[in-house]
Amino acid sequence: DVKVTQSSRYLVKRTGEKVFLECVQDMDHENMFWYRQDPGLGLRLIYFSYDVKMKEKGDIPEGYSVSREKKERFSLILESASTNQTSMYLCASRPDGTYEQYFGPGTRLTVT
Amino acid sequence: AQKITQTQPGMFVQEKEAVTLDCTYDTSDQSYGLFWYKQPSSGEMIFLIYQGSYDEQNATEGRYSLNFQKARKSANLVISASQLGDSAMYFCAMREAVFGNQFYFGTGTSLTVIP
Numbered sequence: 001d002v003k004v005t006q007s008s009r010y011l012v013k014r015t016g017e018k019v020f021l022e023c024v025q026d027m028d029h030e031n032m033f034w035y036r037q038d039p040g041l042g043l044r045l046i047y048f049s050y051d052v053k054m055k056e057k058g059d060i061p062e063g064y065s066v067s068r069e070k071k072e073r074f075s076l077i078l079e080s081a082s083t084n085q086t087s088m089y090l091c092a093s094r095p096d097g098t099y100e101q102y103f104g105p106g107t108r109l110t111v112t
Numbered sequence: 113a114q115k116i117t118q119t120q121p122g123m124f125v126q127e128k129e130a131v132t133l134d135c136t137y138d139t140s141d142q143s144y145g146l147f148w149y150k151q152p153s154s155g156e157m158i159f160l161i162y163q164g165s166y167d168e169q170n171a172t173e174g175r176y177s178l179n180f181q182k183a184r185k186s187a188n189l190v191i192s193a194s195q196l197g198d199s200a201m202y203f204c205a206m207r208e209a210v211f212g213n214q215f216y217f218g219t220g221t222s223l224t225v226i227p
Contacts, residue, residue: 031213042116042203043217050213058214090157099145099164099207101215103157 003027004104006091012110019078021107023091030096032074034058034066037088037106049074081111114138116204118218125194126226132179133189133221135204141165143209146187148178151201151220160202163187194225 007022023032031050035043035058045058047066055066063085067075074093078085088108092101117136125131137146148160163171163178171178179188191198204218 033213033215035217040121040219042118042219043205045215048213056213088155092157094213099147099162100159101157102159103149106155108155 004091004093004102006089006104006107008107009105010108010110012112013078013081014112015082017078017081017111019081019109019111021076021078021089021091021109023074023076023093023104024072025074025093025102026072027093027095027102028071029093029102030071031094032068033092033094033101034064034074034076035090035092036060037090043090046076081109083111085109086111114218115216116206116218118204118221120221121219122222122224124224124226125191125198127196128193130190130192131194131223133191133202133204133223135187135189135218137185137187137204137206137216139185139206139208141208145207145209146178146180147205147207147215148176148187148189149203149205150198151203153200157203161189191223196225196227199223199225 004025033048034046049055049068065077090106091104094101144165146163150158161173163180175192177190201220203220
């Protein structure tokens with residue numbers, strides 16, 4: 001079974017803190033994604049990566065950065081967390097040549 | 113313009129009945145894929161069904177079927193014989209092949225199955 005894990009299910013941070021959300025997949029997938037999910041807005045793509053050290057902006061990259069130093073790990077970084085970044089963050093991965101994305105369990109981030 | 117539109121924020125269905133969740137999409141690409149995901153209250157996103165733009169037959173996976181009407185740009189999910197465990201949020205999504213990894217999701221429909 002494909003497994004996508006995220007470092008925390010729940011996270012509470014203060015405004016201005018630097019926040020790291022980690023995602024690891026164990027199936028050697030080339031592509032990895034970070035989404036945020038907000039009520040009434042669905043899932044919105046923040047960044048994706050199609051290879052180690054390669055990244056592309058999604059629809060809402062402002063205020064976020066990403067890092068992919070190893071194929072299995074994709075990190076989302078909030079350089080200076082703000083209250084409007086309180087959200088559910090979902091990581092996903094997908095192997096080349098297929099259409100299905102595999103999602104992690106999500107991290108519910110609260111910025112106070 | 114919204115790429116994916118789900119106009120039903122909430123739906124109710126009697127157990128064992130069928131239910132249709134609506135989804136319309138907007139793209140100028142000829143090659144694209146359409147997806148439905150289920151998200152139970154636990155939060156994980158579960159892939160249900162996929163339809164490619166060139167697939168002539170409607171996709172089916174067990175009790176799930178996708179009613180694909182290309183000219184109308186609609187991709188409705190039909191769940192037959194609803195079960196209590198079907199209560200969840202359902203998201204329609206589209207992948208435009210040109211961009212490969214760019215997926216667009218709708219705002220979701222909350223389905224409640226009534227015993």
